[in-house]
Amino acid sequence: ETGVTQSPTHLIKTRGQQVTLRCSSQSGHNTVSWYQQALGQGPQFIFQYYREEENGRGNFPPRFSGLQFPNYSSELNVNALELDDSALYLCASSPTGVGGETQYFGPGTRLLVL
Amino acid sequence: DQQVKQNSPSLSVQEGRISILNCDYTNSMFDYFLWYKKYPAEGPTFLISISSIKDKNEDGRFTVFLNKSAKHLSLHIVPSQPGDSAVYFCAALRGSQGNLIFGKGTKLSVKP
Numbered sequence: 001e002t003g004v005t006q007s008p009t010h011l012i013k014t015r016g017q018q019v020t021l022r023c024s025s026q027s028g029h030n031t032v033s034w035y036q037q038a039l040g041q042g043p044q045f046i047f048q049y050y051r052e053e054e055n056g057r058g059n060f061p062p063r064f065s066g067l068q069f070p071n072y073s074s075e076l077n078v079n080a081l082e083l084d085d086s087a088l089y090l091c092a093s094s095p096t097g098v099g100g101e102t103q104y105f106g107p108g109t110r111l112l113v114l
Numbered sequence: 115d116q117q118v119k120q121n122s123p124s125l126s127v128q129e130g131r132i133s134i135l136n137c138d139y140t141n142s143m144f145d146y147f148l149w150y151k152k153y154p155a156e157g158p159t160f161l162i163s164i165s166s167i168k169d170k171n172e173d174g175r176f177t178v179f180l181n182k183s184a185k186h187l188s189l190h191i192v193p194s195q196p197g198d199s200a201v202y203f204c205a206a207l208r209g210s211q212g213n214l215i216f217g218k219g220t221k222l223s224v225k226p
Contacts, residue, residue, distance in 0.1 A: 004157070006157075031211055033213060033214070035214075035216075040218070041218055042118075042120075042203055042205075042216030042217050042218045042219055043158070043203070043214070043216050044216070045213035045214065045215070048211075048212070048213060050211075056212060056213055058213060090157055090158070092157075092214075094211060096211070097210075100210045100211045101145075101146040101148070101163065101207055101210045101211065102148065102160055102163060103148075103160070103214060104160060105150070105157035105158045105159070105160075106157050107155070107156050107157045108156075108157050
């Protein structure tokens with residue numbers, strides 16, 4: 001059983017650009033969640049996908065969007081980047097049913113917006 | 115409005131002693147509480163969880179205690195080891211699946 005992987009590990013963008021971050025969930029995990037962790041803070045929920053449909057969203061604007069694919073991979077897209085978008089972006093996968101409350105995190109993508 | 119609070123940003127403990135990390139929450143509707151450990155440049159790693167219908171869960175050196183009347187939980191690590199040095203996040207969840215709500219974390223340093 002492979003863990004959760006994310007790419008790229010680091011990324012530098014300029015304000016106004018667009019970025020796509022990728023995540024590969026654990027096999028068999030139908031739910032993927034994305035979190036933003038700013039410096040000195042705990043992770044904050046962006047949104048969750050279950051079987052390719054958005055299944056909940058946190059307090060983030062529509063320029064944060066996502067996709068989930070049948071092969072357990074997913075994407076987080078951020079348009080019109082702002083300086084405050086600089087953070088560690090984490091994806092987490094979880095199984096359906098028993099144990100579904102446990103989310104398994106990837107190593108994250110560190111995004112710097114200049 | 116923080117629903118999950120970790121009021122101690124840091125904790126220093128001697129190797130072999132007990133580490134106690136605390137967490138308070140405000141929402142009585144939470145069903146699960148989880149602890150994650152995070153090393154620098156890595157994602158959070160799941161450590162231990164507890165359902166709201168229990169008051170204690172133990173896994174090796176790690177025990178989590180839940181006091182629902184006080185809306186308080188704690189993670190005990192006994193004995194503490196230098197490899198336990200990391201940031202520990204408390205998180206809460208409504209339902210079996212949904213979004214985790216995290217505290218700001220407590221940085222634990224275990225000194226040899």
